[in-house]
Amino acid sequence: GFVLLFEGMPVILRIRNLSTDLAITNGSQGIVRRIFTNMSPAGLTYASCVLVEFPHSKVHLSDLPKGYFPILPCTWSFTTFIDADDGSQKKLRITRSQLPIQPAFAVTGHSAQGKTLPQVLVNL
Numbered sequence: 352g353f354v355l356l357f358e359g360m361p362v363i364l365r366i367r368n369l370s371t372d373l374a375i376t377n378g379s380q381g382i383v384r385r386i387f388t389n390m391s392p393a394g395l396t397y398a399s400c401v402l403v404e405f406p407h408s409k410v411h412l413s414d415l416p417k418g419y420f421p422i423l424p425c426t427w428s429f430t431t432f433i434d435a436d437d438g439s440q441k442k443l444r445i446t447r448s449q450l451p452i453q454p455a456f457a458v459t460g461h462s463a464q465g466k467t468l469p470q471v472l473v474n475l
């Protein structure tokens with residue numbers, strides 16, 4: 352499956368802390384500003400890099416506006432076994448790549464703890 356991604360979309364970073372000094376950490380909220388894509392051998396378009404603006408970050412990389420940080424896909428692999436037609440088990444290595452961001456149109460009470468949010472809409 353996949354999640355739609357578009358420029359201007361609010362996102363949350365979901366990866367280890369990249370830089371605590373620059374405030375680019377797991378759970379940081381940002382806004383997608385640019386999406387770079389490639390074409391897979393199967394003809395599918397995928398995001399190879401996303402520029403995310405982290406408004407509260409002190410990051411300032413050369414050739415990028417202040418607060419912009421490139422997010423690259425992360426790759427995870429695991430091994431599992433599947434049953435073959437002859438009754439034996441075959442080892443299968445699975446590898447996936449994905450951007451470590453998720454949509455941030457809404458946040459749970461748990462993920463909002465410790466955040467300063469300028470506006471909040473709550474359904475009591």
